[in-house]
Amino acid sequence: MTVSVPPIDMPAASVSRGLPCFSPKCTRRRPSPPERVADADQLSIEGLSLELPQGNGLLSNASLQVRPHQDVLVTGPSGSGKSTLFRALAGIWPYWRGRIRLPKGARLLFLPQKPYLPIGSLKRAVAYPDDPGKFSDDEVLAVLDAVGLSEMKERLDQSQNWAQVLSGGEQQRLAFARALLYQPDWLFLDEATASLPDADQDRLYSLLKKRLPNATIVSIGHRESLGGLHDRRLELRDAALVPA
Numbered sequence: 001m002t003v004s005v006p007p008i009d010m011p012a013a014s015v016s017r018g019l020p021c022f023s024p025k026c027t028r029r030r031p032s033p034p035e036r037v038a039d040a041d042q043l044s045i046e047g048l049s050l051e052l053p054q055g056n057g058l059l060s061n062a063s064l065q066v067r068p069h070q071d072v073l074v075t076g077p078s079g080s081g082k083s084t085l086f087r088a089l090a091g092i093w094p095y096w097r098g099r100i101r102l103p104k105g106a107r108l109l110f111l112p113q114k115p116y117l118p119i120g121s122l123k124r125a126v127a128y129p130d131d132p133g134k135f136s137d138d139e140v141l142a143v144l145d146a147v148g149l150s151e152m153k154e155r156l157d158q159s160q161n162w163a164q165v166l167s168g169g170e171q172q173r174l175a176f177a178r179a180l181l182y183q184p185d186w187l188f189l190d191e192a193t194a195s196l197p198d199a200d201q202d203r204l205y206s207l208l209k210k211r212l213p214n215a216t217i218v219s220i221g222h223r224e225s226l227g228g229l230h231d232r233r234l235e236l237r238d239a240a241l242v243p244a
């Protein structure tokens with residue numbers, strides 16, 4: 001699934017968890033409801049706590065600022081909550097408290113661990129979440145070519161369940177093609193190269209930096225070789241987000 005986050009000027013729906021004090025007679029101070037707004041000149045997380053539906057904590061009271069053009073790699077043990085952090089930033093995880101301030105007016109694109117590929121034409125799968133009609137065939141062919149999927153050009157109008165047809169590595173290259181078409185200001189990549197060899201990973205990241213020179217890249221990954229492709233490293237471990 002790919003989530004694009006258009007500029008947001010309204011707080012996201014608050015969740016009832018973490019708001020224990022509803023009675024007018026209650027004298028305890030109420031915690032602020034979670035708030036997700038696009039009003040900042042950077043990505044800013046303030047006092048963020050992430051939970052699972054059953055109440056276990058994944059992250060406790062974390063704060064973080066990421067400046068534009070400061071590429072960040074987030075590492076951490078499997079199951080520590082890295083993908084859930086991205087889900088909260090994307091606005092598709094309801095169990096959190098704190099404040100998320102997104103860059104104002106910026107185009108954000110989230111490419112999750114398993115990118116969503118809609119059933120339909122290959123052009124549609126590449127263009128998602130944008131309308132395929134927004135791009136000419138040549139534009140789509142050019143990004144497929146750039147990511148090493150030029151052999152797919154005959155199949156641009158073919159309708160398939162691409163998630164079943166394409167190999168894991170091909171799906172990951174398609175996700176990079178999508179990022180090149182979408183031209184985000186902030187790109188969130190969750191294990192986007194996990195199925196690809198190091199050489200392909202390096203080539204795809206340098207392609208992003210060349211074709212999206214103004215984008216800020218925030219990646220999740222386990223591989224040591226990703227470190228050199230980012231300016232800053234953070235680790236999510238034991239419910240804390242710390243410099244790595």
Ligand SMILES: Nc1ncnc2c1ncn2[C@@H]1O[C@H](COP(=O)(O)OP(=O)(O)OP(=O)(O)O)[C@@H](O)[C@H]1O
Pocket residue numbers: 052053058076077078079080081082083084085113
């Ligand atoms: N919808 C859900 N309901 C219950 N538990 C969930 C849900 N989504 C995720 N989890 C649990 O939350 C924990 C963190 O998951 P998450 O996918 O964020 O981990 P991760 O750090 O990205 O791991 P990995 O490196 O393996 O991708 C895991 O234990 C996972 O099973």
Ligand SMILES: [Mg+2]
Pocket residue numbers: 082083084113190
């Ligand atoms: Mg994950």
